[in-house]
Amino acid sequence: MEKVYILGGYQTDFSQNWARNGLEIFDGFQHTVQTAFDEINLLPEEIEVAHIGNFAAELFCHQGHLGGFFAALHPTLSGIPASRHEAACASGSIATLAAAADIESGRYGLAAVIGVELMRNVSGQEAADNIGGPAMWSGHECTDVAFPWPYMFSELANEYDKRYGLKNEHLAAIAKVNFANAKRNPNAQTRKWVFTDESFSQDDDANPVIEGRIRKHDCGQLTDGAACIFLASVEKARIYAKRNGISLDDIPYIKGWGHRTAPISYEQKMDESRNAEFIFPHVHGTITDAFERASMNGIDDVDGIETHDCFTSTEYMAIDHFGITEPGESWKAIESGEIEMGGRIPINPSGGLIGLGHPVGATGVRMVLDSYKQVTENAGDYQIEGAKNVATLNIGGSATTTVSFIIGR
Numbered sequence: 324m325e326k327v328y329i330l331g332g333y334q335t336d337f338s339q340n341w342a343r344n345g346l347e348i349f350d351g352f353q354h355t356v357q358t359a360f361d362e363i364n365l366l367p368e369e370i371e372v373a374h375i376g377n378f379a380a381e382l383f384c385h386q387g388h389l390g391g392f393f394a395a396l397h398p399t400l401s402g403i404p405a406s407r408h409e410a411a412c413a414s415g416s417i418a419t420l421a422a423a424a425d426i427e428s429g430r431y432g433l434a435a436v437i438g439v440e441l442m443r444n445v446s447g448q449e450a451a452d453n454i455g456g457p458a459m460w461s462g463h464e465c466t467d468v469a470f471p472w473p474y475m476f477s478e479l480a481n482e483y484d485k486r487y488g489l490k491n492e493h494l495a496a497i498a499k500v501n502f503a504n505a506k507r508n509p510n511a512q513t514r515k516w517v518f519t520d521e522s523f524s525q526d527d528d529a530n531p532v533i534e535g536r537i538r539k540h541d542c543g544q545l546t547d548g549a550a551c552i553f554l555a556s557v558e559k560a561r562i563y564a565k566r567n568g569i570s571l572d573d574i575p576y577i578k579g580w581g582h583r584t585a586p587i588s589y590e591q592k593m594d595e596s597r598n599a600e601f602i603f604p605h606v607h608g609t610i611t612d613a614f615e616r617a618s619m620n621g622i623d624d625v626d627g628i629e630t631h632d633c634f635t636s637t638e639y640m641a642i643d644h645f646g647i648t649e650p651g652e653s654w655k656a657i658e659s660g661e662i663e664m665g666g667r668i669p670i671n672p673s674g675g676l677i678g679l680g681h682p683v684g685a686t687g688v689r690m691v692l693d694s695y696k697q698v699t700e701n702a703g704d705y706q707i708e709g710a711k712n713v714a715t716l717n718i719g720g721s722a723t724t725t726v727s728f729i730i731g732r
Contacts, residue, residue, distance in 0.1 A: 325426065325427050325429070325556060325557060326556075326557055326560075326576045326577075327423045327426045327427060327554050327555070327556070327576055327577045328554065328555045328556070328557070328559075328560035328574045328575070328576045329552055329553070329554060329555075329574070329575050329576060329577065329691065329695045329730065330363055330365065330552075330553040330554070330555050330560065330563055330574065331359075331362065331363035331552070331553065331692075331695060331699075332359050332362070332363065332550065332551045332552035332553060332688075332692045332695070333355060333358045333359035333362045333363075333550070333551050333692075334355070334510055334548065334549065334550040334551075334685075334689050334692055335351060335354070335355055335510070335547075335548045335549050335550070336509075336510050336548075337510055337511060337512040337544075337546045337547075337548045337679055337680035337682065338510075338511070338512045338513075338514065338515075338680075339547055339548070340443050340547060341441050341443070341444070341547040342441065342443060342444035342547070343443075347384070347441070348380055348383075348384045348386060348439060348440075348441040349386075349392055349395075351439060351441060351547065351548070351549050352389075352392050352396075352437065352439050352549060353392075353396055354549075355437060355439065355549035355550070355551050356393070356396055356435065356437055356551050357396065357397075359435075359437075359551040359552075359553070363553065364566075364567060365553060365563075367396070367397040367399045367400050368399040369433055369559075370400060370403060370433055370434070370435045370553075371403060371431040371432055371433050371434065372403060372404050372405070372422065372425050372430070372431040372433075372434045372435075373390070373393040373400070373403060373404070373405040373406075373434065373435045373436075373437070374405070374406055374408060374418040374419070374421050374422040374425075374434060374435070374436045374437075375389045375390060375392070375393065375405065375406065375407045375408065375418060375436075375437055375438070375439065375684075376407075376408050376409075376414035376415035376416070376417065376418035376419070376436070376437070376438035376439075376684045376685065376687060376688055377389055377407055377408075377409065377414055377438065377439055377440060377684035378409055378410075378411055378412065378414045378440065378454070378457075378458070378683040378684045379440070379442075379453050379454060379457065379683065379684075380439075380440070380441070380684075382453040382457070383440075383441055383442055383444060383445060383450075383453055384441055384444070387407075388407070389407040389439075390405035390406055390407050391405075393405040393435070393437075406418075406421065408421060409684075410719040410724040411454075411457075411458035411683070411719030411720045411723070411724060412458070412631065412633060412681070412683050412686060412687075412717065412718060412719045412720070413687055413717045413718055413719030413724040413725070413726050414438065414683065414684040414687065414719065415436075415438030415550070415684055415685050415686055415687025415688035415689065415690075415717065416582075416687030416688075416690070416691075416715070416717040416726035416728070417582075417687070417724070417726065418436050418437075418438060418687070418688065419436050419552070419554070419687060419688060419691055419726075419728070420580065420582055420726060422434035422435075422436045422554050423554055423577055423580070426554055426555065426556050429556075431556075432555065432556040432558060432559040433553065433554070433555050433556070433559045434553065434554045434555075435551065435552075435553055436551065436552050436553070436554060436688055437549060437550070437551040437685075437688065438549060438550050438551075438682070438684045438685030438686065438687060438688035438689065439548075439549040439682070439684055439685055440546070440547065440548065440549070440682035440683045440684045440685055441547050441682075442454075442545045442546060442547060442682065442683065443545055443546070443547050444547075447545075448469070450545050451469070451470050451471065451472075454472065454683065455468075455470075455471035455472060456471065458472075458719065458720045458723075459471065459475065459587065459588070459589070459720055459721060460587045460588045463588065464588060464589065464590075468534065469534070470533055470534050472633065472634070473533040473534035473535070473537040473541075473542060473634065474534040474535060474537075475589055475721050476537060476633065476634035476636045476637055476721075477534050477535030477536045477537045477634075477636070478535070478589065479602070479634075479636045479637070479640060479721075480494065480535075480536045480537070480636040480639070481535070481536065482593065482602055483602065483636070483639065483640070483651065486602070486651060487650070487651030487652070488651075489639075489654075490654065491525060491536060493639065493653070493654045493657050493658075494536070494541055494635035494636060494639060495523040495524065495530075495538075495540070495541070495635070496523070496657050496658075497632065497635040497638050497639060497657065497677075498523055498540045498541055498635050498677055499518075499523045500662065500663050500670075500671075501632060501638075501671050501674055501675045501677040501678040502516070502518060502540070502674070502677065502678045503678075504664060504671055504672050504673065504674045504675070504678055504705060505673070505674025505675075505677075505678025505679055506674075506678075507664075507672075507674075507703070507704035507705040508673050508674050508678070508679055508703075508704070508705050509703070509704075510679065511673070511674045511678055511679045511680065512544050512546055512678075512679060512680035513544065513674065513677075513678050513679075513680070514674075514678075518540075522540055523540060525538075536636075537634055537635075537636070540677075541634050541635040541636070541677075542633075542634055542677070543632060543633040543634065543675070543676030543677050543680075543681040544676065544677070544680045544681055545681065546680035546681050546682040547682060548680060548682035548685050548689075549682065549685050550685045550688040550689035550692050551688065551692075552688055552691055552692050552695070554577075557571075560574050560576075572732065573699070573732065574732070575694075575695050575698045575699060575730050575731060575732050576730075576731070576732070577728055577729070577730060578616070578617035578618075578619075578712065578729040578730065578731050579612075579613040579614060579615070579616035579617025579618075579619065579728070579729040580612070580613050580616060580726070580727065580728050580729070581608070581609035581610060581611070581612030581613035581616070581725070581726065581727040582609065582612075582724075582725070582726050582727075583605045583606075583608055583609045583612070583725050584605075584723060584724050584725070585603070585605045585722060585723050585725070586723070587720065587723050588721075589721040592605075592721065592722065592723075600650050601643070601644055601650050602640060602644075602650075603640065603644060603722050603725075605722070605725060606640070606641075606644050606716070606718070606722050606725050607644045609716075609725040609726065609727050610644060610645055610646075610714070610716065610727050612727070613714065613727040613728060613729050614729065616729075617712075617729040617731075619712075619729065621646050622645050622646045622647055622668060624712060625668070625712045625713060625714045625729065625731075626668075626669075626697070626707055626709065626710040626711055626712055626713060627668065627669045627670070627672060627697055627707040627710055627713045627714075628641070628645060628668065628669070628670045628671070628713065628714045628715070628716065629670075629671060629672075629673060629675070629690040629693050629694055629713065629714075629715045629716075630645075630670055630671060630675065630715070630716040631676065631686070631716055631717050631718045632671060632675040632676045632677050633676050633681060633718075635677070637718070638670065638671070638675070639653045639657075640653070640722075641670070641716050642656050642657070642662065642670070644716075645714070645716070647661070647662070647668055656668075664705070664707070665708075669707050672693075672697070672702065672705040672706075672707055673689075673693045673702075673705060674705075686717060687715075687717040687726060690715040690717055690728075691715060691728055691730060693713075694713035694714075694715055694728070694730035695730060697710040697713045697730075698710050698711060698712065698713055698730060698731050698732055699732075711731055711732065712729060712730070712731035713729075713730050713731070714727060714728070714729050714730075715727055715728045715729075715730070
């Protein structure tokens, strides 16, 4: 298949509260795309197709049909094909996959991909309701639970405990690392937050229980935000490189990808994996697919990971599913420090969903953008030294939709 190059992009400051600043979702959308054009020296008239990742604009903003937003940005963008994609927290990755497929098929040569979400314009309980039922089997799961997703990923932690044993301090250590990484990221929602040792303890005042084993600082952040990237064919990337005085070899591309979908209910996933090596075999398969398509042997061929840490238990799962440890032994990588900055395989140098923030439909796009920054040595204070290849893992729902990319040069 033809290489799909990543020309660059832009993400917003995830600490911003758009509604409080008098902004609507279109304002964030417009600012992100227009700034991305300026940041990487592209013209609107060069874009041939657009893909938008968004989960819940209808619920938070009473707004659907987001493809029309793209056509409204600039006169030359009116008339180009634009599609909106929804797969819960994996919406941005699905939009990226669709754009990459457009490039690979030869239909189009240059695609814009944007993920966007406005989520802080409602109360915490309303937000929990908006992202609860719609991303799981609505009416069948968590019908009597106040905060469905903390509950669901507490159940994942309990499953690890039942199969292998799990210490809460290992989950807390993941949170501590990701919040520390976010301090280095100028776009992180939590970069100015202040923590104490009690913040990562079982102290009910400093770190209260949300649901089950999930405490406040085990949780990713509801976020207003957007991220935009541009994908290009070899021909378009070569033109871009020549115009900007760079080598085509210096432009990162998507080396590999994986995409699998499991049953929507968590219980059915657990039934399917009861005698399996991994708690989520399809997640491990998604990652393996990405490595195989990239002609890589596995985890030792990448220099870092941007993974889905909607909760600390999700990242705990990702550690062994990536093959950093044997199944059930993620705690070893946590205790050894190999997932920290400067370690063997840093995870979430950006801060991840816990530290950086989680505008649901934008997260998959943001992960690809951060991977691009790492392999072009443009990640600033959260740069992984010598990064050549970075992997992503983006999941929607209770790992119903799973997407992984390998980005490198």
